[in-house]
Amino acid sequence: MLLTDPRVRAAYAEGAGIYRIIPSAVAIPKSTDEVVQLVRQAAESRLALIPRGAGSGMPGGNVGAGVIVDMSAGFSKLSIDGSRRVARAGASVTWAAVNDAAKPHGLRLPPDPSSGAFATSGGMVSTNAAGPRSVRYGSVRKWVEALEIVAADGSIRMLESGAGSRGRFTLTPDSRLLISSSYPKTRKNSSGYALNHFAESGDELDLFIGAEGTLGIVTEVDWRLDTIPAGVAGAALGFADLDSMTEAVPYLISLKPSAVELLDETLLRLLPEAPKVACLLLVEFERESAVAARGVVGDAVRGLKHSAVHVETAVSRAGLEQLWNIRRQASPALARLPPTQRSLQVIEDGCVPLDALGAYVAGLRESATQRGIPVVIFGHAGDGHVHVNALPDVTRAGWHESLRGLFNDVTDLLARLGGVPAGEHGVGRLRAGVLERFYGKDIVELFRAVKRAYDPLSILNPGVIIPANDWSPVAALKVGADAAAIPDDIAGKLRDVERSAAWATPKLELTR
């Protein structure tokens, strides 16, 4: 059951993100019973298990030195119950597959990760994934009805919304007070166990959503679905400076948009067809009719006529697709960068309260300049949540230290602005050691208590969320002279996967 061939282990040494860590073995279970056997074996011999979907997660929760458990293929059952509006999906089923099957019923899973073509149900639940439309519909947490999991003791359990925690983990009144005062007030958060949601619902389901494979292995997800709205329209709004953009966002939010996406000038300047503005907001409105959607776009444009310096509108789905096309040019533009300039995700997922968005973007630009590392900034402005790709020249002496400096600067900046280090990608190995900066010692102690309650032997993804004793964020990199040695052909294929976002490729194919 455990594959130990060095080429297979090499093929699983990387995910999206910065790390290359060669696992000791790989398991590719085909059934829940096989997962149970694996977990029992791991508990007996104290093996670390690293659950993994497509491997598209960025902060290193999908790589590690233990046994990779590849859940991306064996759990592909999918059924739609149109009358109950529920999709029952195996852990391997992608967001795109759920939506393709739901569409004939007039239904969809509203949060829309850009990685939906390959992100698996198990991976999305475990990172509390989100997307542009999360500004209106929230992260996937809101859309999970139930999970089937294999727990750390090898039992198969159903975790259902409304079912409580059956006493496995409870909070004292003092802990509840602490949680309500310590959690940052951001619109999105995938940074550690969601004790705030657990305090409200009492459901252990809320602890497992976003747990990054550290509490159990997800084998099946019941997704709640929503009706596809009939009317859609939108606009592209350009601003001459960050302040005008930051002021526009709350106004747009008051109009209940389904997406408010930012393209900052750091990205726009790489896109030949982009308007020459300091930042561009792409806005989408969904309504029950086309007329209503068109009407609200008119309200948006009228309300911002004094601050927007560039305005384009679209009143149909096709027109909107065209308007948003500019966003799709970002990945090819990054792929055209010279091979010495790598796109590395170390500060890629910070989220701040909405009123701090301008200060956050300005701080990011400043720190990047000071550290001599170009960055591109884009993402979910309506949630105060922006992605940042750091683009160091990895042939420049000292780039590694500069990258570490950038990580530290941006962590400080986020903490100062009342933000969180991850809005949707999770903590992984990268950010495990900084959580105390955001929540304080006592909340991190509660995180440890959650881990002990569900995985007392720490066999499930150790080092993720709860930091390893030798935690070092910008280490074990896939680039640079110190990268772990793997066969050249596999390194090349992993690089191709990353460049073309071919995360759906079965990893065993890379060994052939």
Ligand SMILES: Cc1cc2nc3c(=O)[nH]c(=O)nc-3n(C[C@H](O)[C@H](O)[C@H](O)COP(=O)(O)OP(=O)(O)OC[C@H]3O[C@@H](n4cnc5c(N)ncnc54)[C@H](O)[C@@H]3O)c2cc1C
């Ligand atoms: C080009 C690109 C665009 C992206 N866009 C978005 C976006 O718009 N929104 C967004 O939220 N994310 C985005 N991501 C990040 C990533 O796609 C998501 O985090 C996704 O949810 C990960 O799914 P996965 O199947 O690849 O999981 P993996 O990367 O394999 O795993 C992610 C985490 O989940 C755990 N895990 C995976 N499967 C299971 C399971 N069955 N049981 C228990 N734990 C499990 C792993 O241990 C790991 O900690 C993007 C990534 C890329 C490369």
